[in-house]
Amino acid sequence: MTDSRKHILVTGASSGIGAAIAEQQAARGHVLSLGARRTDRLPSGERTFCHALDVTDEASVEAFLAAAVAANGPIDVLVNNAGLARGTETMADADGVAWREMIETNVMGVLHMTRRVVPSMIERRAGHVVMIGSIAGRLPYENGSVYCATKASVRVIAQSLRQELFGTNVRVTTVDPGLVETEFSLVRFRGDAEKAKVPYENTRPLHAADVADCVDFAISRPPHVNIDDLLVTTTDQVSPTRVYRG
Numbered sequence: 001m002t003d004s005r006k007h008i009l010v011t012g013a014s015s016g017i018g019a020a021i022a023e024q025q026a027a028r029g030h031v032l033s034l035g036a037r038r039t040d041r042l043p044s045g046e047r048t049f050c051h052a053l054d055v056t057d058e059a060s061v062e063a064f065l066a067a068a069v070a071a072n073g074p075i076d077v078l079v080n081n082a083g084l085a086r087g088t089e090t091m092a093d094a095d096g097v098a099w100r101e102m103i104e105t106n107v108m109g110v111l112h113m114t115r116r117v118v119p120s121m122i123e124r125r126a127g128h129v130v131m132i133g134s135i136a137g138r139l140p141y142e143n144g145s146v147y148c149a150t151k152a153s154v155r156v157i158a159q160s161l162r163q164e165l166f167g168t169n170v171r172v173t174t175v176d177p178g179l180v181e182t183e184f185s186l187v188r189f190r191g192d193a194e195k196a197k198v199p200y201e202n203t204r205p206l207h208a209a210d211v212a213d214c215v216d217f218a219i220s221r222p223p224h225v226n227i228d229d230l231l232v233t234t235t236d237q238v239s240p241t242r243v244y245r246g
């Protein structure tokens, strides 16, 4: 793949931020490999390869990566976007099922993907790993301890990985968004559309495309430039719990 046309692999591209990243990078002319569990929701396109992916399942990760490399060659950019929050129970009220789902998806999923993609990047002395973290990883809030912890983990994993990759030319970037209007809230409230609307009411959240712009900025810098991390919020938000509702 030349510098101008990259093979970009996006996890969780069936919705929200991942779908927006896919749409934007397809418009840039890059070659895409897209994965999610809901394959019927993955965006199709001329240079777009779609395949089932469950980041919590190592066999699924291996099948997806093998198929992506067979279709599009070595991976230039890995975007670890797949993730979720589940529930808003306090620690005292939680039963642990949702914790496991979040940790398996947001932390183990990132690790399952990254450890299989990075060796070829090191060998080629080129590549870029992008993590979609969250403002929640920097500023934890009540009733979200485990989601916040998973996103803090993503940030720390990226910081550590960046040091491991020192001297290899492989880049590592974390993009930490604040409130973005996607299906995130619907997933968090287990399909309850009424509850899911509340975080976005009377405010102007980010659009998925705004986060895609941040990823686009990071991956389109010259090869010697590494954007370590970006925190992006709407002007109506200054912390996870302080949102202007005009």
Ligand SMILES: NC(=O)c1ccc[n+]([C@@H]2O[C@H](COP(=O)([O-])OP(=O)(O)OC[C@H]3O[C@@H](n4cnc5c(N)ncnc54)[C@H](OP(=O)(O)O)[C@@H]3O)[C@@H](O)[C@H]2O)c1
Pocket (backbone or CB within 6 Å): 011, 012, 013, 014, 015, 016, 017, 018, 035, 036, 037, 038, 039, 041, 053, 054, 055, 056, 081, 082, 083, 084, 085, 105, 109, 132, 133, 134, 135, 176, 177, 178, 179, 180, 181, 182, 183, 184, 185, 187, 208
């Ligand atoms: N929206 C926000 O306010 C916000 C703020 C900060 C950070 N984020 C982060 O942004 C990322 C994208 O979320 P979003 O807002 O775009 O939410 P979304 O619309 O719900 O999209 C989440 C994506 O992750 C995929 N996914 C979930 N579990 C998966 C698994 N086990 N294997 C593969 N794919 C999986 C989903 O696909 P399938 O269900 O089809 O598998 C979907 O494509 C997440 O990491 C989230 O934590 C979101």
